[in-house]
Amino acid sequence: MSFIHEKSLSSADSEVFEILENEFNRQSTHLEMIASENFTSPAVMEAMGSIFTNKYAEGYPHKRYYGGCQFADQIEQLAIERLCKIFGCSYANVQPHSGSQANGAVYAALLQAGDKLLGMDLQHGGHLTHGAKPSFSGKNYHSFTYGVDIDGRMNYEKISEIAKIVRPKIIVCGASAYAREIDFKKFREIADSVNAILFADIAHIAGLVAAGEHMSPFPYADIVTSTTHKTLRGPRGGVIMTNNEEISKKINSAIFPGLQGGPLVHVIAAKAVAFGEILQPAWSDYAKQVKINAKILGDTLLQRGFKLVSGGTDNHLVLVSLIDKDFSGEEASVALENAGITVNKNSIPGDLRPASSTSGIRIGSAALTTLGMREKEFIFIAHKICDVLDNIKNTHIHAQIKEEVKALLNDFSVYNHATY
């Protein structure tokens, strides 16, 4: 056996290798501030790039449809145990290929086509899978939305009134662009008042919840989903958790054979590694610092005269409102990219611009905190962001800041060339 199996990527496929090198260089020379991104550890990547990618393991531990699954069983069981320990729950499914797949399974398990679903409006910070019309969640189910108040915060009394009118079968709480703490206890009361199932999607905040730095959805939510690649800092993927045995059985059949075929065992192995990292004492310091860094970033932007939706942050992100500026979120994110700072344009509540341009940008602290950056660096970066936005047309200033960004990143790197 020789041919391709003996070769490293660089000699086996230089075309792909070169693209990877370019991505490595991009990640090492730009400030990663997309609120949904993070840097996994080399150990997570090693597990993800492992021989488990060769294995078919349809089914669940000890109930498989293929032979040779004893080690796949062990790794999946380990990932489940670690996840349940982190969040203090009884049942978990670690097979969802993504956060959206996890949410699809929740609906498939608990709703019939056409059933009523109440989730947060996409433009107000909700996710596509919370009932937005272009998503399966808005197409297959009868979806209704709640939003934030004029102050940018959830108003639980209003949400309760909407729930009483809609009488949904399921209420979704959780968000992709909401900078404030979500009160799961209040959502439980609302769900109880209309006999709805409460579903918490903690895709963004899970890493904070894991450290006790955000209120936990347990014991309030009937069912909880998350991505594993955002603040949880694991491989790309999803998970589903519950304390209800009946629900857990329905979820398992909704994932397999309902929505997915074979699980990505290599990704499950990487999830187990990431969960192991979260169970270390250092995780709490990380989560605390993520919040401190987002707060100081927001405070500095406010000092420099920028507006934040909700006026600040309780978590890992800020949502900057450009409503009083003569440029869009799209223009802002392009200018920042040219200055070596990666963020994303984001709709803000009441946005008059379309989703392709928007009047906001979302900025997160999770990835740079992983690199070891603290208050000092975040104040510096916040000022650079303001300098770019205050000089949105001045490409000379953008190029100059790009050099300063590169110099800063010289002192903070997680990977070396051996990592990929």
Ligand SMILES: *Cc1c(COP(=O)(O)O)cnc(C)c1O
């Ligand atoms: C990111 C996100 C998802 C979807 O995750 P994917 O892995 O991109 O499918 C679901 N819900 C919320 C709240 C998210 O922020």
